[in-house]
Amino acid sequence: MGALAPSGRPLARAMATAAELGGKRILEIGPGTGVITEALLDAGAEPEQLSLLERDCRLASNLASKFPDLKVITGDARFLEQILETEQPQPFDIVFSSLPLLNMKKSEKHSILTQILALLDERGILIQYSYSARPPLSENLTRELGITGMRAATVIRNLPPARVWKYSRPLN
Ligand SMILES: C[S@@+](CC[C@H](N)C(=O)[O-])C[C@H]1O[C@@H](n2cnc3c(N)ncnc32)[C@H](O)[C@@H]1O
Known part of the structure; x- marks a missing residue:
């Protein structure tokens, strides 16, 4: 499930430019080799506001170095x-x-996403990439979680081509 397939730089850039980063408190989950992390810093993420969560000890140690x-x-x-x-x-x-996410069981995905949403400010956003033409979160799941999603970018110059999705709570 956690097999490491580093994101290409165009995908990393598309992720990093899907939102304004200056002054934002940012959590990156599953940074792996740090390709997206680098793109986030290049795009204006402030180091003191950027945290990484990686479950693989060896990758986490490399990231810390x-x-x-x-x-x-x-x-x-x-x-x-x-x-x-x-x-x-x-x-x-x-x-x-x-x-x-597409490899996870629905219950596991639901649980992780619920926890992510609990960490996000009410105007907060979740940015997720996917190699599938389907959205990484089904319509049923977004409805259950009370969020809406939009495709922010399609990155043809990635192997395989990828889509960047942006999820947030609807604003009243
Ligand atoms: C597809 S790789 C990410 C590649 C990364 N974007 C890069 O360019 O190197 C997925 C990453 O998520 C991490 N991961 C998978 N499941 C995780 C979990 N439940 N909690 C934290 N990290 C996880 C894996 O260890 C791996 O580093």
């Missing part, structure tokens, strides 16, 4: 609330996710 100014947390997104309760002031404005 590569990005000494960032907070790198070794942990599993399935236990997000528990992990961040003690690790990080909340809420976040943006969560970037490389989690392989």
